[in-house]
Each structure stands twice: as structure tokens, then as C-alpha cells.
Amino acid sequence: MPARLPLPLSMLSRFAAALLGGYAFCWGVIALCAAAAFPLGAEFHDGEMLGLILALLLYPVAFLWAFAARSLWRVGAVLVGGGALMAVAASVIQSTLT
Secondary structure: OOOOOOHHHHHHHHHHHHHHHHHHHHHHHHHHHHHHHOOOOOOHHHHHHHHHHHHHHHHHHHHHHHHHOOOHHHHHHHHHHHHHHHHHHHHHHHHHHO
16 A cells, blocks of 8 residues: 655645646647647637637646546646647647648
8 A cells, every 4th residue: 555645745746736737738738739720721820729718628627637536646647648748749740741
């Protein structure tokens, strides 16, 4: 059984994961929407606005999920890892277009 963190440190860790991980995940969503919109025939700013609207809906969900999930490691992996993967995918899409 893994050792548990003291409650103030546990809450601080969850808050940091929720705040920073949610930001990274939403940044990835915005980057991917903005990059994927142009090859699909939309304007860059339309894709960016779509990503902003989706991020506005996803950030509170990610923030609350960080406190509801059992495993803090899973929260970090999904939010930060998912955001990084989406940012890399957006970068690949943009580099193939130029």
C-alpha cells in the first residue's frame, strides 16, 4: 500500500495538478483545434476560437476531475501528457503545411 501524503500537502498537490495540468490540457486543445482547422478548410482564427470555446468548457471539468480522481499520478499523466501530445500533434500538422 503506498504511503499517503499529509492532508495539506495532498491538497496542494491536487490543486497544482488541477491548475497547471488543466492549463496544459486546454493549451493542447486550443493548439490542436487551431492547427487542424486550416487543412479542413476553415480559417485559422475560426479554429482558434473553436479551441477556446472547447477549452472554456473543458477546464472546469479537468479542474474538478483532479480532485475527484483517486490517483494523482493518473491526473497528471492524462492532463499534462494529453496536453503535450496534442501540442506535438498540432506542431506536426503545422510543419506539414509549411
